[in-house]
Amino acid sequence: MTDFDIVSPDAIANGQATDAYFERTEETLEAAGRNPHVVAEVTADQFSGEGFELLAGVKDAAHLLTGLPVDVDTVPEGRLFDGGPVMRLSGNYLDFARYETALLGFLSHASGVATAALDVRTAAPESLVLSFGARHVHPSIAAMVERSALVAGLDGFSHVAAGDVLGREASGTMPHALVICFGPGEQEAAWRAFDETVDDSVPRVALCDTYSDEVDEVRRAVEAMDRLDSVRLDTTSSRRGDFRHILREVRWALDGDGREDVDIFASGGLGPADLRELRDVADGFGVGGYVSNANPVDFALDIVEVEGVAGAKRGKLGGVKEVYRTGDGRHEVRRRDDPAPEDGDALLEPLIRDGELVDGIDLSLDAAAARTEADAALCGYGEE
Structure with a gap:
């Protein structure tokens, strides 16, 4: 027991911040001698057309997965998505199975907050807008709330301890x-x-x-x-x-x-x-x-390929996919082996290779905020 109901960073890093059925799955697969190489994708909506949302939480996800023997591709933090995968993991399933719960939590909650903050930012683009809502959430996630607000382009925040974490001064x-x-x-x-x-x-x-x-x-x-x-x-x-x-x-x-x-x-x-x-x-x-208080984005992680063979649970699209931003700001989802749109910009980029962060990856808050500003303008986010 602890004084505060907070899951420790060590528990997150070592995979204890997981759902019990992943522990049961590990036991079962190990006993059966099965540990297939899989490709799994993090997705909210299968097809485009449901409306743009803003991806956040990638920095925490990267630190969670670094050190595992996996390859990871991701839509960079601060880009808008509308269907299809925002992250893709490749590796032997048991090497990352127990991290699904924390991974989805990092991405889902931060993306929901960032999307709500972008709604606010685009509603008053010329005004000073500060995030004042940390008092409404558990203090252990205040830094996530304030960082996500800054990713979306808000001008500041109120929470002192979050400022210490982010290296920014509270207002x-x-x-x-x-x-x-x-x-x-x-x-x-x-x-x-x-x-x-x-x-x-x-x-x-x-x-x-x-x-x-x-x-x-x-x-x-x-x-x-x-x-x-x-x-x-x-x-x-x-x-x-x-x-x-x-x-x-x-x-x-x-x-x-x-x-x-x-x-x-x-x-x-x-x-x-x-x-x-x-x-x-x-x-x-x-x-x-x-x-x-924004609702988290309802991300799920689904296996879409096992030992090189496309497949997925009923209701999900099997096979590895790519997502693109077209020159007119649209979002397209295609099979990885299909040709890219003529003017398409592939959104998924290498993040981790064999457990190591790819050289040159910029996970900084400033870089994410700059991507948000550019992508929101390109996609016309929030235009009346």
Whole structure:
């Protein structure tokens, strides 16, 4: 037993983070003297046409599989997929069987979060958008959530420990709790205390909806703080009313007071539809549960070839496949032996050969984010 319900990295690396039936399968195959060479593919949808999703989690998958006597090809992290395999493993089945559970978990959860974050990114492409949702998930996966959000192109995140893991600094200024600790009527004291205490590198963002009307608190914050970069409105839905109208009122008041330099930041239960509606009246957004609580992509790993012979379970497409991005942004799935589309770019690339990472593979966050930006533009992801 441990104090926290967290599976350790060692347990993941040595294959203990598996489903029990893989242990039973190992016992059975070993007893039967069977360990065929197979090709297995990680796939969500068999055919294209179900809609693009964003692949993430490849870095963790690569570290999981490195050292096993297998060959692995993958769609690079940060590329969009629409049917067909995103990863292919070749090797003797018992050499990787018990790692299926962790492999699918790495890819499924991160890809779901990244896809949701891309929905948000494309809804407000010119706005500052931060990931605020780590509080909605188990803390052991906060770094996965924040990394996936960055892969999709979000501008930052809130979780401090995730920042330590990723080598990035977390963002954030003040919660309602800070203002409430000073009490009703003492908002100015809270804002001034913050301004006088935190490092100068931290943006001066005043939370302006704790006790009174948003316009009233914004004007008071402007008077109270010598430096004010932005005001944040995080009004609860039960008191929000027409949020767009409130934001427009705040902008009107700021401009009328000669404070066009003060930005407006909105947060609180927002999703892509909200950002589309508000992106012309707010300068930035904090998005929480829509990203962090995203449904995982329903990946499965299926054997599609045994000892060189194509085959698969009922309902799955047998035989080794390739996937392509065409010049007009479409996604095509073909048999590996079939000709490639005339203008097709093969998406599956070598990742691991005989247990070793292929030279030159770039698993960095920056590289993945750059691929996302390029692929989303090519495929028209999120276009209305």
